Amino acid sequence: MSPETERKIRVWVPAIVYMGLIFSVSSISAVKPRVGSFRLFDKIAHAVEFTGLGLFLTMAFRGSLAEARRVLTPLFAIAIGFAIGVLDEIYQLTVPGRAAEFLDWVGDAVGVLIGTGLGALHARLVSRMRVYRSRIG
DSSP states (O other): HHHHHHHHHHHHHHHHHHHHHHHHHHHHHHOOOTTOOTTTTTHHHHHHHHHHHHHHHHHHHHHHSSSGGGGGHHHHHHHHHHHHHHHHHHHTSSSTTOOOHHHHHHHHHHHHHHHHHHHHHHHHHHHHHHHHHHHHO
C-alpha cells in the first residue's frame, strides 16, 4: 500500500469510529431522561453528538480530497452527516424502547452544521498559521 493511501485511510479512521459510536449509543434500548431534565435536553444531546461527527467528517474529507476539490469539503461533510442522522433515526426504529423523531434528526443536522463550521474554521486557522510561519521562518 502506498504512503498516500495509508494517509487517506488514517484520516478516515476517527470519523468511522465515531459513526460506530453513534450507532452503538443508538443500540441502547429505552434511554430514559434524568429526573429534572428539561424538555429539549435530548435534542441538544443530538446536536452535541453530531457536532463531533461534522468535525470528523470535515477533517476526513479535507485530508483525503485532492487540493482542487477541497472546496467541496463542507458540502460533502454536511451531506454525509445528514444522511448518517437519517440512518441513525431509522435504525432506532429497530431498537426496543427507541423511536425515530424528526426533531432528533433536526438536532443531528444542527450538530453537523456546527461541526462542519468548526472544521472549516480549524482548517482556515491552520492554513493561516502555515503562511505566517513561512513568512517569519
